[in-house]
Amino acid sequence: MDKIYTHPRALRKTVTHYCPGCGHGILHRIIAEVVDELAIREKVIGIAPVGCAVIAYDYWDFDCSEAAHGRALAVATAIKRVRKENIVFTYQGDGDLAAIGTNETIHAANRGENLTVIFINNAIYGMTGGQMAPTTLLNQKTATTPKGRNAQLQGYPLKISEMLALLPGVKYIERTSLHSPQEIIKTKKAIKQAFLNQVENIGFSLVEVLSPCPTYWGISPSQSLNWIRDTMVKEFPLGRIK
Amino acid sequence: MPKITVDKNKCKGCLLCISVCPKGLIVVDKELNSLGANPVKFKTGGECIGCAFCALICPDCCIEVYK
Ligand SMILES: Cc1ncc(C[n+]2csc(CCOP(=O)(O)OP(=O)(O)O)c2C)c(N)n1
Numbered sequence: 001m002d003k004i005y006t007h008p009r010a011l012r013k014t015v016t017h018y019c020p021g022c023g024h025g026i027l028h029r030i031i032a033e034v035v036d037e038l039a040i041r042e043k044v045i046g047i048a049p050v051g052c053a054v055i056a057y058d059y060w061d062f063d064c065s066e067a068a069h070g071r072a073l074a075v076a077t078a079i080k081r082v083r084k085e086n087i088v089f090t091y092q093g094d095g096d097l098a099a100i101g102t103n104e105t106i107h108a109a110n111r112g113e114n115l116t117v118i119f120i121n122n123a124i125y126g127m128t129g130g131q132m133a134p135t136t137l138l139n140q141k142t143a144t145t146p147k148g149r150n151a152q153l154q155g156y157p158l159k160i161s162e163m164l165a166l167l168p169g170v171k172y173i174e175r176t177s178l179h180s181p182q183e184i185i186k187t188k189k190a191i192k193q194a195f196l197n198q199v200e201n202i203g204f205s206l207v208e209v210l211s212p213c214p215t216y217w218g219i220s221p222s223q224s225l226n227w228i229r230d231t232m233v234k235e236f237p238l239g240r241i242k
Numbered sequence: 243m244p245k246i247t248v249d250k251n252k253c254k255g256c257l258l259c260i261s262v263c264p265k266g267l268i269v270v271d272k273e274l275n276s277l278g279a280n281p282v283k284f285k286t287g288g289e290c291i292g293c294a295f296c297a298l299i300c301p302d303c304c305i306e307v308y309k
Contacts, residue, residue, distance in 0.1 A: 001245075001308045001309065002308065002309060003306055003307070003308055004244075004292060004294060004307050004308065004309045005294045005297040005298075005305070005306060005307035006306050006307075007303055007306070008303075011303060015251075015252050015277065015302070016302065018301065018302075019254075020254035020255055020256035020279070020301075021254075021256035021257075021258055021301060022301055023301065024301070025300075025301030025302050025303070026299065026300075026301045029300075029301075029303050178299075180262070180299075181262055181293075181294075181295040181298040181299055184298045184299065185298065214256075220257075221256040221257060221258050221261075222257065222258060222261040225258070225261070
């Protein structure tokens with residue numbers, strides 16, 4: 001009997017601090033699998049964000065750095081420019097990448113830095129207790145939009161991936177989801193492509209991943225997957241954006 | 243027959259694996275684990291097809307699949 005699915009080498013065997021059913025754990029594992037398959041564990045450098053994934057470096061078994069909130073792409077730019085032989089990626093939530101870090105994100109993309117960005121869109125701020133994020137859906141209830149997000153007061157869900165796709169420096173953008181095993185396979189394929197683009201010097205590549213946050217959505221893990229499938233993908237359609 | 247193993251002391255009991263198993267072969271263990279959660283366990287004797295959906299969806303990397 002052969003083992004057909006096992007723990008990736010690039011992921012430590014620690015119990016994570018994530019809540020039950022959190023998408024960060026799935027995504028950490030997929031990234032570790034891609035790192036193993038591309039045999040880049042000795043030269044990859046991950047940049048952890050501020051957000052629930054702030055201690056992602058305790059979970060991956062490869063080199064990592066931490067960045068101040070929103071500044072992952074500035075730190076990644078510096079590392080990649082002085083260490084071109086390394087494969088550098090950022091791992092950022094919607095608050096990190098699309099709120100406090102919007103400036104760094106847009107300019108790194110516009111400079112066409114040869115970097116890989118994994119963008120976790122869970123439509124909420126997880127770490128700080130479930131406040132509204134730029135990507136929160138209209139009518140979605142959060143700690144700071146108790147009656148639901150209202151476009152007149154809080155604006156519309158920010159489509160940062162579509163915005164970035166307009167920039168000539170950006171070479172690849174795809175939006176995927178974690179709501180089923182089939183979508184997880186597609187997510188892995190997109191992440192692998194985004195890493196390969198860097199290996200081949202193609203340039204700035206980003207994968208936006210719709211990811212469940214059962215705790216702050218206030219529903220069960222399996223209901224969270226249904227919510228992504230039935231509601232979130234209507235606002236954030238899946239597929240290749242650029 | 244394909245089968246899975248569950249690292250029961252890493253399982254947080256999110257039950258996502260149960261929601262995707264096409265054969266209904268994963269069940270909740272009544273005994274608490276060291277995390278204080280009710281982990282899942284594999285029901286032997288069923289027709290596991292080794293699809294690995296459970297391992298793909300597991301956020302805590304608790305499942306290994308044999309075929
Ligand atoms: C400079 C600064 N401002 C604000 C905060 C508070 N803060 C910590 S995490 C976070 C947002 C987290 O949301 P997100 O990036 O979506 O990640 P998630 O926790 O949902 O994975 C905020 C506002 C901070 N740590 N530093």
